[in-house]
Amino acid sequence: MRPVIPYVTAALLFGLGVYGVLRRRNAVLVLMAVELMLNAVNLVLVTADTTVKAVLPHSGQVFALFVIVLAAAEIGVGLAIVLQLYRLRASVTVDDVPLDEPAPAVAVAPGGLPTPEAPGTEGAVR
């Protein structure tokens, strides 16, 4: 088995993932490109398991399993964030996300105490 073949495959897949993350505007497509990068890392780990003689056997495959679990957790939280973004803005375009919006603007809506007053009262009590 020539290990250079899966290694080069993994390198090209990682490059494609980087390209997709930087190029895509749709948040779901960005997550798909992240999955490509994670899979490239998995392929490197599994291939390294065959080429590197480690103290513990099959360490690379165990790490690949860990990365798969991490990717599952990442995709769950990531999709929750994407769906919340769609509920707030009716679009999942990552370019349109305002990064400097004040956070209390969301909390004012329910109709209780307006959040901006909270720091003021706290300061008055002290």
Add this chain to the structure above:
Amino acid sequence: MTGADVLLLALGAVAVGAGALVVATRHLVRAGLWLVVCLGALAGDYLVLTAELVAWVQVLIYVGAVVVLLLFAVMLTRAPIGPSDDLDRPGWAAALVGAGSGLGLAVLLIDAFRWSRVDLPAAGTAERLGEQLFRSWVLPFEVLSVLLLAALVGAIVLSRPDIGRRSTDTSAAQPADEGRRP
């Protein structure tokens, strides 16, 4: 070139081609379906590399769960059926960085391994991998289960706006209580 090399070459070509279509297609749903092809070819790669358990976990979790979740997200965000023109942002910077990192890593790995050949090790069956997992890697394994629980709770809290609202009210009330005590 042995049979394993030919299989690795073919599956690698399928994986890279499908990956290129994932990041290049203008249909949202087709990107998810090409991702299935790419991940399936990678699972075949793992099988050739004798990582049996990883291959089946890949099919179960990636093709079975992650891609289905992604397709659900595509549908829940009202993705158009036909081709959409606003999926990409213009610019050569992405192509430059992507090609640079991919080809740079490829050159690095080719330089490191040349055309050397190694013998395939003993197959990574569930028995051998489980032995390693529960003997040498127990602590990371248990920490991962805590991380999965945290991700589960986090996803629920994120997708339920009422939970988040209540927690902001309590967090606003707590500092006031602490202020009254002294």
